[in-house]
Amino acid sequence: MTDLLDTIKAVWNDKDDEAYRQDQSHWRGVGRWANDAAWQSIGALTLDRFKFLWRILERAPSAMRDLSVLEWGQGGGSNVFGLREVASQYQGVDISPKNLQEAGRMISAEGYTGLFKPVLLEGPPEEIADKLLPIDMFLSTAVFQHFPSKDYGVQVLKTIRKACKPDAAGVIQIRFDNGNPTFSGIKSVEEYAERHIVANSYAIDAFWDILASCGFKPLAVDGIRTQNNYATFYMTAK
Numbered sequence: 001m002t003d004l005l006d007t008i009k010a011v012w013n014d015k016d017d018e019a020y021r022q023d024q025s026h027w028r029g030v031g032r033w034a035n036d037a038a039w040q041s042i043g044a045l046t047l048d049r050f051k052f053l054w055r056i057l058e059r060a061p062s063a064m065r066d067l068s069v070l071e072w073g074q075g076g077g078s079n080v081f082g083l084r085e086v087a088s089q090y091q092g093v094d095i096s097p098k099n100l101q102e103a104g105r106m107i108s109a110e111g112y113t114g115l116f117k118p119v120l121l122e123g124p125p126e127e128i129a130d131k132l133l134p135i136d137m138f139l140s141t142a143v144f145q146h147f148p149s150k151d152y153g154v155q156v157l158k159t160i161r162k163a164c165k166p167d168a169a170g171v172i173q174i175r176f177d178n179g180n181p182t183f184s185g186i187k188s189v190e191e192y193a194e195r196h197i198v199a200n201s202y203a204i205d206a207f208w209d210i211l212a213s214c215g216f217k218p219l220a221v222d223g224i225r226t227q228n229n230y231a232t233f234y235m236t237a238k
C-alpha cells in the first residue's frame with residue numbers, strides 16, 4: 001500500500017509542476033480558477049445538488065443547517081466554500097497535506113475559522129475509519145475518477161458508510177464507463193502518473209449496485225455528461 005499511496009501522492013502532493021498540481025486540485029485563484037466565478041460555481045452546483053437531494057427526501061430546506069459534513073478529496077476547498085453556511089463541521093479527507101492546508105487556509109480567510117477539520121489519509125482508505133467524526137452529509141466530486149482501481153473506490157465508500165449517522169445523505173460524482181476507451185480506466189497502477197485524470201470509472205448500473213452493496217440506498221443519478229463521462233449519484237445510508 002505504501003507504494004500505491006506514494007504513486008497517488010506523487011501526482012497530488014509531490015508533483016514538481018506546482019502550478020499544474022494546484023490547478024488540478026481546484027485551488028482558488030490558480031490557473032483555470034483565476035476566474036473566481038468559475039471556482040465558486042463548483043461549490044454552488046454542489047449546494048444545488050444537496051437541495052435537490054433534500055427535496056427527494058422531503059426534508060425542509062431549513063433542516064439543511066448545522067450539519068457534520070465529510071468530503072473525500074476536498075482539494076482547494078471549492079465545496080467547503082459552497083457548503084460553509086450549512087456545515088457546523090467539515091471534515092476533508094485527502095492524501096495531500098498541501099491540499100488540506102489550502103482548504104483550511106481558504107475557508108479561515110473567509111471568516112470560518114475552525115470549520116474545516118483536515119483528515120490526512122496515510123494508508124488504505126479503511127485505516128482512517130476510526131478517526132472520522134459521525135456525519136450527516138457526505139460528498140465526493142471530481143475524485144473517484146482519480147482512484148487507482150474500482151476496488152479502491154469500494155473501500156472509500158465502505159469507509160464513508162462507517163462514519164454515517166442513521167439519517168446521513170450524500171452525493172458522489174464518478175466518471176462512467178460506457179465503452180468509450182478514453183474513460184475506461186487504467187489497467188495497472190504503472191499507468192497512474194500518465195493517466196490519473198481518467199484512472200477509474202464504473203458502468204452506471206454497476207455503481208448503483210456497488211452503492212447498495214456498501215450499505216447505501218441509491219436514490220437517483222443525474223448530471224450525465226458524455227463530453228467527460230461524469231455522472232452524479234444521490235443516496236442515503238440504509
Ligand SMILES: C[S@@+](CC[C@H](N)C(=O)[O-])C[C@H]1O[C@@H](n2cnc3c(N)ncnc32)[C@H](O)[C@@H]1O
Nearest residue numbers: 012025026073074075078094095096099141142
Ligand atoms: C480534482 S480535485 C477535486 C477537488 C474538489 N472535490 C472539487 O470538486 O473541486 C481532486 C482531489 O482529490 C484528492 N485525492 C486524490 N486521490 C485521493 C485519494 N485516494 N484519497 C483522498 N483524496 C484524494 C486530491 O489530492 C485532490 O485534493
